[in-house]
Amino acid sequence: MKPKVLAIDDSRTIRELLRVSLEGAGFEVTSAEDGVDGVSRFPDVAPDVVITDINMPNMDGFGVIDAIRKGAVNSTVPILVLTTESAPELKARAREAGATGWIVKPFDDTSLISVLKRVSGA
Amino acid sequence: MAQPVEIAESEFIEFVTFVAGEQSFCIEITQIREIRRWSPVTILPHAPDHVLGVMNLRGAVIPIFDLAAKLGLGRITPTERHVIIIAAVNGQTIGLLVDSVSEILSVRHDRVQETPNVRADDTTTCILGVIPIEEGMTRVIDLGRIVPAKAEGAA
Amino acid sequence: MSINSIRDTFFEECEDLLDALIEGLAEMSGGSYEGETVHAVFRAVHSIKGGAGAFGLNQLVGFAHTFETVLDRVRSDQLEVDPELMRVLQRAGDHLSDLVEANRIASEVDEGTHASLLQALNGFLGIDPADGEDGGQEEEFVFEALALDLDLQDDIGGQTDGYEIRFSPNPALYANGHEPLLIFEALAGLGSLEVAANTTDLAPFADLDWKAPKTDWIIRLRSSEPEHLIDEVFEFVEGLCELSIEAIQTDPPEEAAADVPDLDDAAPDGGADPTPPAAASAPAEEAVKVVDLAALRTSPADAEKKQEPKAANGPRPTLRVDLERVDRLINTVGELIINQAVISQRIEEIGLPSGSGLSTELEDYKLLAREIQEGVMAIRAQPVKPLFQRMSRIVREASDATGKAARLVTEGEGTEVDKTVVERLADPLTHMIRNAIDHGLEGPEQRARAGKDAVGTIRLAAFHRSGSVLIEITDDGAGLDRDRILETAVSKGLVPAEAELAPGEIDNLLFMPGFSTAKEVSNLSGRGVGMDVVKTAISSLGGRVTITSRAGEGTTFSIVLPLTLAVMDGMVVKVAGQTMVVPISSIIETIRPGPDELHRFGVDGWLLSIRGSYVPIIDVATSLGRGVPDADVRDQVLLLIQTEGQSHCALAVNGISDQRQVVIKSLEGNYGHIPGVSAATILGDGKIALIIDPDAVVANSSAALRRVSDPRPEKEIANGAAG
Structure with missing residues (x-):
């Protein structure tokens, strides 16, 4: 079975880029367009990895991490945050919130897949 | 001398031949959508002589041209015996009023000859080339020359 | 899905994001806004930056980054929104949209604007131009330092035979979704690996907390790879574990071996610290988990309920359709x-x-x-809001260019119009708004003298009225200077010097090709568009534009547009034996004139006398090129219409047969434009009927060129017609 990725980003462009890159690498991708959408899809998708943007309407990336790590879902699924900032404090904040790792935008296919494999083994 | 005209790459080309103004003409079959009997059209104001008007073809408004008139061979007075060839060119759909449709002609592309270099008149500018047939010769119509360019309008 | 089509997606998305940005900025400039507005504005810029980065659009990324940084300060209350900041933000928004467009069509933006806006934005960040350059250099320094680092690493790498890594995960490492095995696999990719586990702290199986297995690892990696690659493997777990990485030198193999006996000693030390907190936190986590799981199992409905309000607050679900x-x-x-x-x-x-x-x-x-x-037409209907919001930029630019302060007030932004109409209105509106500021509004001194607010108001309003959409552009300027307009028209030979024109007719001279009233060529004039282009654009949408003006109070341009471009109400008439359709919207009334209401005028012209004024009669067949009228005007039916010039005309047709809604079919797709005809339709009998464009018929008609002097003012005719 293909490893499943839940990709949460409010930008259609980024969702498409992720989908194309990941599907090309043999992942099954479910997209969600904001935090609320992503968290609500989580139980059905049961992803092997979650990729989430930070800045989103309705619920931001930290909210997503929180909901998955604590809250109703309570899972230790690997969560990667997408960030344009390479600022160390943002990474630290994401890690503190429970993120497994991060992908710095703009990403290329190779680095995206290698990070994904690193945290999911998929 | 028998130079192939740039019409298609394939070995054989099919044409529909027809008569207009007592001469034989043909159009490549891929450009033809359908053939139907003449029915009265809606006249367009400020239109040139060879524009008969527009007709309703399943909800689309199709201009009908008198091919003989366009080629300078005199106007046809349409009757129910006349035929309209519906053809598509450059994204436009048009109808051509002709006297009658003759046959489907399948020829090797190298049998299509360049238009002999005679004086340019209304006919020769609309002809891509000629094909020898049993009854003499048929002329390949350049549909692009019949249709007014969209932008410039009809007048 | 190719990268190109994702690029298209990006630019499509940018349009939405820019709309959101402009909307948000407009709200902010209105003064009353919530924190969420700033967040939305920030997100729009941030998303554009993110997407642009993916396509290597560096100039766009750079500008969006600076813009975003300023917005970030605003949303975190580090920067207060004063009028000056607001001004810069709005212009930055405008420029961002220019940058997007320039990148879309692979052209360039104005360098000067770009630089000055960047400088203005940086100014709010406390970076003055000189500092800005320093900032750039600093970044370069960072890169250089990094490169230097790499060299050092490589040097060490040359001497390194391997690494000894002591890795002791905190519970948080597992909680964050990490898996030590994957880390080992990654390390194995760098060389040959030996892993030893110290499980002394591991709880008995029954008590084991799978979320925080207490295991320490000692890893021996034989590899000549530089240390930064090892660091990279542990990048994500930094701070979630005790970690030491030591390079092992090749020379003394005994030393390396000697280290091994230490393992058992070292590990408990490393693990000693985190153990008590781990033990304490584990049961607590377990408890939380049980409660939540129970909640999840017993009442999924509650979970749904929880989400409902959020969904209601969010945007309504939409579907994108080709x-x-x-x-x-x-x-x-x-x-x-x-x-x-x-x-x-x-x-x-x-x-x-x-x-x-x-x-x-x-x-x-x-x-x-x-x-x-x-229902289907409603799919194409869109609110005019984004269109109106784009106009605020035009007002700003025109205001800057002319030095006349102006504000835009919009009304009825929710009014929905066909998508094509919205799109094709952008240019005419832009031009009319520029015109309103350039020519409509007075200069500052003149406004002061007139006792008006120094800031001029441009009002843009949309509303539905009896099956049409009405859009009004109103300025509170001086009103049209009719004497000047007439003078100009005469001097340009547009009308004969002796012409006596009604006020409405003078106003309409503005729409004549090649007309310009600007006393001096301002920055905005000379763009090569006249009001005639505006009129043509609106006519092509089946609309009409009219002017009303009051001296000293301002001018209003009213655009009447059909709700949809696909159907219209038409009057089915006979013209020269052909069935044709006249748009009901342009017909004031139908008249069967008595003999005493008809008056010969000129060679073959006729006038209709109606309620005390004389109206020219135009034979539709003649105007459409059918030669001599084929019926005596006395047998004709007249359609009284109001032309764009606000004057009245009577169109003569053979008869009226019906009044009905007709489906509009374009003639231009397969044929081309026909003067006097706007489109065609298909009637109940399957025949095609042409739809007449009354204004064009009037314009075509030579009779229209003969000006009829009107014995009564326009207004009274209008009132009479209405009554």
Whole structure:
């Protein structure tokens, strides 16, 4: 079975880029367009990895991490945050919130897949 | 001398031949959508002589041209015996009023000859080339020359 | 899906994001806004930056980054929004949209604007131009330092035989979704690996907390790879574990071996610290988990309820559909309407006895078909809001260029209009708003003298009125200077010097090709567009534009547009034996004139006298090139219309046969433009009828060139016609 990725980003462009890159690498991708959408899809998708943007309407990336790590879902699924900032404090904040790792935008296919494999083994 | 005209790459080309103004003409079959009997059209104001008007073809408004008139061979007075060839060119759909449709002609592309270099008149500018047939010769119509360019309008 | 089509997606998305940005900025400039507005504005810029980065659009990324940084300060209350900041933010928004467009069509933006806006934005960040350069250099320094680092690493790498890594995960490492095995696999990719586990702290199986297995690892990696690659493997777990990485030198193999006995000693030390907190936190986590799981199992409905309010607050769900599909549907529905008309007509021809019930069913069919049509048309309908919001930029730019302060006030932004109309209105509106500021508003001194607010107001309003959409552009300027307009028109030979024109007719000279009233060529003039282009653009949408003006109070341009471009109400008439359709919207009334209401005028011209004024009669057939009128005007039916020039005309036709809604079919797709004809339609009998463009018919007609002096002011005619 293909490893499943839940990709949460409010930008259609980024969702498409992720989908194309990941599907090309043999992942099954479910997209969600904001935090609320992503968290609500989580139980059905049961992803092997979650990729989430930070800045989103309705619920931001930290909210997503929180909901998955604590809250109703309570899972230790690997969560990667997408960030344009390479600022160390943002990474630290994401890690503190429970993120497994991060992908710095703009990403290329190779680095995206290698990070994904690193945290999911998929 | 028998130079192939740039019409298609394939070995054989099919044409529909027809008569207009007592001469034989043909159009490549891929450009033809359908053939139907003449029915009265809606006249367009400020239109040139060879524009008969527009007709309703399943909800689309199709201009009908008198091919003989366009080629300078005199106007046809349409009757129910006349035929309209519906053809598509450059994204436009048009109808051509002709006297009658003759046959489907399948020829090797190298049998299509360049238009002999005679004086340019209304006919020769609309002809891509000629094909020898049993009854003499048929002329390949350049549909692009019949249709007014969209932008410039009809007048 | 290729990278190119994702690029298209990006630019499509940018349009939405820019709309959101402009909307948010407009709200902010209005003064009353919530934190969420700033967040939304930030997100729009942030998303553009993110997407642009993916396509290497560096200039766009750079600008968006600076813009975003300023917005970030605003949303975190580090920067207060004062008018100056607001001004810069709005212009940055405008520039961002220019940058997006420039990148879309691969052109360039104005360097000066770009630089000055960047400088202005940086100014709010406390970076002055000189510092800004330093900032750039600093970044370069960072890169250089990094490169230097790499060299050092490589040097060490040359001498390194391997690494000894002590890795002791905290519970948080597992909680964050990490898996030590994957880390080992990654390390194995760098060389040969030996892993030893110290499980002394591991709880008995029954008590084991799988979320925080207490295991320490000692890893020996034989590899000549530089240390930074090892660091990279542990990048994500930094701070979630105790970690030491030591390079092992090749020379003394005994030393390395000697380290091994230490393992057992070292590990408990490393693990000693985190153990008590781990033990304490584990049961707590377990408890939380149980409660939540229970909640999840017993009441999924609650979980749904929890989400409902959020969904309600968010944007309504929408569906993106290929426009072509919608248009195909609209076309097919058009066919359905025609088909319904054909069936109705056929059944009428049969002459069925009344009470057969068929007519009721037919009426239902008609209503259903109409309902489907309205529903389908509604898909294409869009609010004018984004269009109006774009105009605030035009006002700013025109205001800057002319030095006349102006504000834009909008009304009825929710009014919905066909998508094509919205799109094709952008240019005419832009031009009219520029005009309103350039020519409509007075200069500052003149406004002061008139006792007006120094800031001029441009009001842009949209509303529905009896099946049409009305859009008004109003300025509170000086009003049209009719003497000057007439003078200019005469001097340019547009009207004869002796012409006596009604006020409305003078106003309409503005729409004549090649007309310009600017006393001096301002920055905005000379763009090569006149109001005639505006008029043509609006006519092509089936609309009309009219002017009303009051000296000292301002000018209003009113645009009347059809709700949809697909259907219209038409009057079916006979012209020279052909069936044609005249848009009902342009007909004031129909008249069968008595002999004493008709007056010969000139060689073959006629005037209609109606309520005390004389109106020229235009024979439609003649105007459409049918030669001499084929019927005596005394046998004709007259359609009194109001032309764009606000004057009245009577169109003579052979007769009126029906009044109905018709489906508009373009003639231009397969044929081309015909003067005097706007489009065609298909009638119940399947025949095509041409739709007449009354204004063009009037313009075509030579009779229209003969000016008729009006014995009464325009206003009274209008009142008379209404009464």
